Structure formats: structure tokens, C-alpha cells
Amino acid sequence: MNVMDTLRARGFIKQTVYGDDLYKLLGEESVSFYIGYDPTADSLHVGHYLTLMAAGFMQRAGHKPIILIGGATAMVGDPSGRTDMRGMLAREELEKNVERFKKQMEKFISFEGENAAVIVNNADWLLKLNFMDFIRDIGAEFSVNKMLAAECFKSRMEKGLTFLEFSYMLLQSYDFFELFGKYNCVLQCGGDDQWSNMLFGADLIRKKLRKDAYVMTFELLTASDGKKMGKTMKGALWLDAEKTAPYEFYQYWRNVEDASVEKCMKLLTFMELERIAELTKFKDERINEAKKTLAYEITKLIHGEEAALDAEKQALAAFSNDVDNMPEKCVPGGTLKITDILFAAGLAPSKGEARRLVEGGGVRVNDIKIDDANYAVSEALLAEGFILHKGKKTHIRVKAE
Numbered sequence: 001m002n003v004m005d006t007l008r009a010r011g012f013i014k015q016t017v018y019g020d021d022l023y024k025l026l027g028e029e030s031v032s033f034y035i036g037y038d039p040t041a042d043s044l045h046v047g048h049y050l051t052l053m054a055a056g057f058m059q060r061a062g063h064k065p066i067i068l069i070g071g072a073t074a075m076v077g078d079p080s081g082r083t084d085m086r087g088m089l090a091r092e093e094l095e096k097n098v099e100r101f102k103k104q105m106e107k108f109i110s111f112e113g114e115n116a117a118v119i120v121n122n123a124d125w126l127l128k129l130n131f132m133d134f135i136r137d138i139g140a141e142f143s144v145n146k147m148l149a150a151e152c153f154k155s156r157m158e159k160g161l162t163f164l165e166f167s168y169m170l171l172q173s174y175d176f177f178e179l180f181g182k183y184n185c186v187l188q189c190g191g192d193d194q195w196s197n198m199l200f201g202a203d204l205i206r207k208k209l210r211k212d213a214y215v216m217t218f219e220l221l222t223a224s225d226g227k228k229m230g231k232t233m234k235g236a237l238w239l240d241a242e243k244t245a246p247y248e249f250y251q252y253w254r255n256v257e258d259a260s261v262e263k264c265m266k267l268l269t270f271m272e273l274e275r276i277a278e279l280t281k282f283k284d285e286r287i288n289e290a291k292k293t294l295a296y297e298i299t300k301l302i303h304g305e306e307a308a309l310d311a312e313k314q315a316l317a318a319f320s321n322d323v324d325n326m327p328e329k330c331v332p333g334g335t336l337k338i339t340d341i342l343f344a345a346g347l348a349p350s351k352g353e354a355r356r357l358v359e360g361g362g363v364r365v366n367d368i369k370i371d372d373a374n375y376a377v378s379e380a381l382l383a384e385g386f387i388l389h390k391g392k393k394t395h396i397r398v399k400a401e
Contacts, residue, residue, distance in 0.1 A: 002027040003061035007218075009273060010266040012054050014192040017202055017215040022187065026063065026215070030115060032186035033058060033216075034066035036122075036172070036194075038074040039097035043240035044104050046230030050221050050267055051190060052108040055117070057270075058189075062375050064115040066185055067105060069098050071123030073171050094123075107301055118183075122175050138174055142200065150196035169197050176201030180213060181314045194216040221267065224259040239302050246303040247327050248310035248329050248346075251394070254295035261294055269297045270366050326387070326397045333382060333400035338363065338375045345398055346388045357390065364389040 007013050014023055025031060027377070035051050037044070044052075055065045071094050100113070102119060109117045121176040147153065147169060153161060180186035185302040188198050198215040202316035206211040221229045237252055238244040255262060262280040265271055279290040292312070308390050317326045324392075339354035342363065348354035355373040356365055363370045365377065366386050385399035 001061075003058050003063065006057055006061065007054060008274045009209070010057075010136070012050070012218045012265060012267065014219050015195055015215075016182050016217075016219045017199065018153065018212065020214065021212065022214045025186070026061075030062050030064060031187055032064045032066055032179075032183050032185040033189050034068050034176070034183075035187050035189050036068040036070055036073075037101065037173065038070040039094045039101060042097045042100055043238045043243050044101060045238050046221065047191075047228070047236070049230075049239070050218055051259050052105060053268060054189060056108040059109050059115060059117065062115060065109050065117040066179060066183055067101075067109075067117060067119045068103065068175060069119060069121045069256065071095065071098065071121040073122055073168060079163060096336040100240070107239075120179070120183075122171075122178075126171060126174070134170075134174075138170060138204070140179075141204055142170060144387075147200075152197075152202075162372035169200055171202035172197045176213065177204050177208065180205050180209070180211075182373060183389050185216045186212065189216050189218065191220055193205065193220060218240075219267070223257060223383075229256070229260070229264075241303055241307070246299055246307040247311045247314050249313060250295045250299045250303065250308065252295075253298050254291050254315060256294070258283070261290050262286055264295055265290070265297075269294070269301065271297060313380075326395065328397045328399065329388075330399060330401040331382070334379055336377055336382065337373075338365070338370050338377060339373050340396060341388065345388065347388070347394060347396070362391045 002023060003026055004013065004019075032212075033055075035055055037048060055067075058063050062323050074094055093245065098119075105117070109120075110116050131312065147166070150169070153166070156333050159180040176185070176188050179207045189203055190198060195215075198217065202213040205211060223229050235247065236244075241249075253264065262276060265280065266273070269276075279293055280358055282290075296308050297313075299311050304313075314327045331341055336344075338349075338358055339351050342348040342354035342357060343351050348357055357372055358373045360376070361369065361371055365381075365388060379400075382398070384401045386396055387395060388398045389395050
């Protein structure tokens with residue numbers, strides 16, 4: 001099967017350039033394609049997940065992934081989807097982040113075999129560029145009018161767009177140009193918020209080399225209301241177990257809205273479509289079984305089978321009040337206000353939100369409902385340990401450090 005058929009059936013593809021020609025090319029030969037990642041954190045997060053899954057499907061179909069690490073462009077900052085200027089990181093810090101990425105990417109793609117994935121860093125060529133040569137040879141191919149019309153710049157125009165950020169489109173386009181020459185990379189893939197940048201890269205290759213280049217964007221991971229998925233009370237949902245614990249990771253997917261279960265299964269697991277259809281055919285309370293499968297499969301892919309089984313066990317224990325197997329959080333000893341405990345245990349992003357949770361009636365200590373934000377847990381109870389309930393789905397054992 002042509003990989004574009006697979007990607008379409010699972011809901012990945014949003015837009016393509018010369019889609020019919022690209023479909024034919026992907027069906028006739030092994031194609032080198034690239035996806036870019038800026039190493040601005042020490043872990044990938046769920047926002048990267050979907051493009052890595054797409055890369056996995058493409059590699060399984062015989063195509064070669066090129067992972068471009070934006071070691072240079074991360075120093076500039078992509079304005080796409082942003083209303084402020086991204087802070088710049090030192091090169092040493094960026095390089096440390098890259099080292100962690102490969103281990104996480106190995107869950108999706110292989111760096112061994114005939115069509116093994118490779119990792120390249122655009123710092124290797126962008127940091128060596130001569131400014132005057134670059135402006136003359138590359139900048140001359142770009143229309144400022146067309147650039148300003150791009151969606152990625154519109155949201156920044158009112159607050160002000162620096163030349164530093166404005167140059168990002170040229171740099172990303174040059175990445176495609178460079179990879180085309182070095183690796184015969186004819187296809188750039190990425191999230192649909194990168195559409196404008198990617199188009200300019202393909203155009204640059206056609207103008208400078210008179211050869212065809214292609215672009216394929218993927219759907220962004222969103223809930224039914226259009227908001228991006230992957231945000232928790234602590235911030236981003238990270239793929240690093242030290243930043244987002246496997247249990248928390250599992251619980252996130254266990255609690256996705258009913259309408260998103262089938263979509264998440266298609267986009268975020270390698271499960272066969274027939275099995276997904278069978279699991280999601282019910283739209284009533286039986287969808288909960290599908291949610292359990294979704295959470296288990298995603299957690300297993302990212303953290304391994306043992307961690308997924310353990311998270312599943314903890315979730316069941318929390319639901320059934322099995323204290324011995326319930327997830328546990330340690331907080332500072334002494335007599336503490338309930339709002340401080342909620343915050344320290346990671347069940348509220350701030351003490352203000354903790355207060356709202358308590359006053360809204362969503363918190364219980366053991367079997368006692370707490371509605372007073374000034375309620376304090378005694379030192380003795382904290383030392384002994386107790387069950388803290390937040391709403392109907394979050395139950396943890398809390399004790400003093």
C-alpha cells in the first residue's frame with residue numbers, strides 16, 4: 001500500500017504540494033524526507049509525537065527519515081503560532097538537548113537498517129554562512145510581499161516582528177535546499193502550522209535547481225473544540241519520564257474526551273485500523289474500555305510495557321481505593337493547609353487554583369469532603385498518610401517526606 005493511503009486513512013495528512021506527483025513518487029521508490037525539531041527543551045513533548053508517528057509509518061513503508069535538529073534556527077526562534085519572541089539558548093545547552101532526543105525518537109523510528117534514519121544539525125551549515133553571500137544568493141529569491149502575507153507572520157505584525165525572526169523563513173528554506181543537495185531529500189514534512197515556511201523551501205529548490213520538491217503537512221493534535229492537546233496542570237505532556245511520570249502520562253490519555261479516542265488511536269498508536277474500529281464502535285459508556293486500551297498502548301510505546309502495566313495497575317488501584325498499589329506523592333512534613341498539599345502534590349498548578357478546587361467541592365481527604373480552603377491536615381495524619389481525592393478521577397496517597 002502507498003504510504004499516503006495509510007496516512008490518509010489514519011487522518012494524518014492536511015495539505016500537500018503537487019499531491020498527485022508525490023503520491024506516484026512515494027509508490028514507486030524509496031524517498032528521503034525530513035522533519036525538523038528545535039532542541040529548545042531537554043525532552044520532546046506530545047506536540048512532537050504526531051510527526052514522529054508519521055515518520056514511523058513512512059519508514060515502515062520503505063522511506064528514509066532525516067531528522068533535522070535546529071541547532072542554529074533554535075537560536076533565532078520560529079514565530080509560527082507565537083505572539084512573542086522565543087528566548088535564545090546557548091549552543092552548549094542545545095547540544096545537550098539533542099542527545100536526549102535520539103533516545104526518545106528510537107521509540108518511533110529506527111536508526112539501523114537499509115533505510116535507517118539519520119540525525120543532522122543545521123548548525124553545521126547555517127553557522128558557517130557568509131551573510132553577504134547568503135543575502136545575495138538566497139535572499140534574492142524571496143519576495144518580501146509574499147513573506148508578509150504568510151500566516152505565520154500576521155499574528156506578530158501588531159506587536160512587532162524583529163528582522164531576526166523574519167529571517168527564520170529564509171533559514172528554514174535553506175535547510176531544505178541543503179538537504180536536497182546532500183541527501184537527495186525531496187520531501188519536507190511537518191505540522192500544518194509550518195505550511196508557509198515549508199512552501200518557501202520547496203519554491204527555493206525549484207528556483208535555484210530547477211527540480212521538483214514536495215511538501216506534506218500533518219494535522220495538529222487537537223481536541224474536538226480545536227484546542228491543542230497535550231497540556232496538563234504542570235504544563236506540557238513530556239515524553240521524558242522524569243518530567244512527566246508514566247502514571248500521569250497514562251492518566252492523561254485515560255481521561256481524554258470520548259470524541260477524541262478514535263482519532264488518538266489512529267494518530268498515536270500503531271494499532272491496526274480494524275482493531276480501532278472494533279474498540280471505538282460504541283459511543284456510550286463502553287468507550288471507557290477503549291480509553292484504557294489507548295492509554296496503555298501509548299504509554300507502552302513511550303515508556304515500555306513494564307511501565308504501562310504499572311501505570312494501569314496504579315490507575316485501577318486509585319479507582320478501587322487499593323491503598324497498597326495507589327500512586328503516592330510525598331509532601332513536606334508538619335501541619336499543612338489543604339491548598340498547600342494540593343499544590344505540592346501536583347494536583348493544582350497554583351495555590352489559587354487549589355483554593356478554587358476546594359471551594360468548588362472537588363476535594364476529599366479520605367472520605368471527608370473538604371470545602372474550607374483553610375482546612376489543615378494534621379501532622380499526625382500526614383505522617384500516617386491519607387488518600388487525597390480530586391474530583392472523580394484523581395486519587396493518590398499522600399504522606400510526609
